[in-house]
Amino acid sequence: MKSFTKAILTTSALLLVYGSAARADALRDTAMDYFQPVPATTPAQVDNPVTPEKVELGKALFFDPRVSASGVFSCNSCHNLATGGDDNLETSIGHGWQKGPRNSPTALNAVFNGAQFWDGRAEDLKAQAKGPVQAGVEMANTPENVTAMLKSMPQYVEWFDASFPDSDDTITFDNFAKAIEAFEATLITPAPFDAFLNGDDAALNEEERAGLELFMDKGCASCHAGVNVGGQDYYPFGLIEKPGADILPAGDKGRFAVTETVDDEYVFRAAPLRNVALTAPYFHSGKVWDLKTAVEIMAESQLGEEITDEEATKIVAFLNSLTGEMPEVVYPVLPAETAETPRPSGDVLVEDGNQQKLED
């Protein structure tokens, strides 16, 4: 009798396991139509071979505050690798304590985005890298000043020479951007979701799988797809129903500023969702701090769906499974300045074109 019961229990358990495995396989098959796991190797970059020397140089540049006019901000200030690759601010604070126009996107896995910035105005990471350096509200610097800074330090000259062995003039603003791109291409964070896509059923628990299923069934995955679970294409914020001006301020028309096409008013790149649990506050305006609230707003504005609290909770559980493992980054030791290094200046350019000196 005992062994008979045991046999039945074993069979049920086996059936459960097989049933569960079959369900996981079906879910994975559907998911693979929308998403791809991150690769285990660094993706190749257009016209920019990724070498170990260039990655190391790019890391130094990424962390070097002397890239900004004031000497205060590095790329890492707003794309902080310690806090999900962003700065956890509504919008970044930059040169002269000015507030930037849009929420800082994560640098993690940015290599998988179709284009860079919320409006996709930079075609790749090397084009993006040149933007904040020159933006008056961010680093407020010039390409000339950046290259003069780099050329003033023999250690940087050596590193650029090793990174661009085929160039005559190695320290250029283009090469500066290429080195940063090479480093950023290594910022890939494999997550439990990748393990699941790669065949590990146990990588996602039941709630996370239910969330993944909802994420596809409800239509979220129509825009947030691909390797980066978003970051590929452009959609109007408020496709079905415009959110309030507190979340979608009237002044920022998104991609319209790039294409000057009426259809692109309030159009933004669908946010890439890897590590989204680490990158509050949300949306280009940075006005929403809670991930579940952000999910509910998206459902309503983009899909015209009121989702239940339980559904939102499950979707958030799935989104948490996109939190990946950071690559180990050894903090760089940067080259020392020389007498030729341009001095930092916190002075702010005011409207009449004059400099307003930073007070002593």
Place this chain on the structure above:
Amino acid sequence: MKSFTKAILTTSALLLVYGSAARADALRDTAMDYFQPVPATTPAQVDNPVTPEKVELGKALFFDPRVSASGVFSCNSCHNLATGGDDNLETSIGHGWQKGPRNSPTALNAVFNGAQFWDGRAEDLKAQAKGPVQAGVEMANTPENVTAMLKSMPQYVEWFDASFPDSDDTITFDNFAKAIEAFEATLITPAPFDAFLNGDDAALNEEERAGLELFMDKGCASCHAGVNVGGQDYYPFGLIEKPGADILPAGDKGRFAVTETVDDEYVFRAAPLRNVALTAPYFHSGKVWDLKTAVEIMAESQLGEEITDEEATKIVAFLNSLTGEMPEVVYPVLPAETAETPRPSGDVLVEDGNQQKLED
């Protein structure tokens, strides 16, 4: 004949070697009266056992910008471990783009200073760590807000519990400061000068040794002594001859503000000189960018000596031998915020006691 010549040459060479070795020994003996090499182990801290858990926690806190009210500045912003443990600015730029009153000292080897800050107002690193957090021109935060921030993140709670196993209430502002002290106690940079003191004649070349000899003979080592080649005692800036107000501004009376003793007017802690080649600009005012100029100013103002250009060059060569090897610091991955985490605010407290909102 040939072998006779060879024998003479060999003897001369040996004499030279022995002579050189004897001279190096004599120089080392004199130097050991003034200086000590850095230890190979982390120095014990008063009432604060340095454990691996506490060092890791301290590192996280050191790099966490959420310690500042704005979410922009971490300890590492002004004490940047990538650039000699300081920020290479005249004086730091802080909350609301305000300029701090004094040049940011290096965090490297600060554990060997007799007391902290230019006026020695903090007796140790844990006392120091509480200062910038609360300074209106630096992080502009409060102890209450810092502990609320830390308590809001389960990962920080876990780390504090592991770091302070004997405390009931582990997340306190005191323990926050103790963890930072533990991390900073590990920031020791062994230099060629240490190798020389430890018996390696070849660690310093001839010019560097000549510089060391001058550094002691001229009297520099009377104030800049000990493990940290300074950082121990207090001396009037302009002991023999006051430098101009451009270098010694009248408004900053140094240690007078701490002791309120007339004798302490314009008295400052002798700067610790390890890694001095990396920490321009110099002096509490940060007004001098060139190390050789700084040496010449010191000779004149503190010793009443006009040193020759050659002497200054040799002393700078010696000072360069104080540039040490940075400990490897893996950039931390910080805990993620929760709904309870206080929101960052870049608002600035203005004179009437009201907050001036950071403009959108």
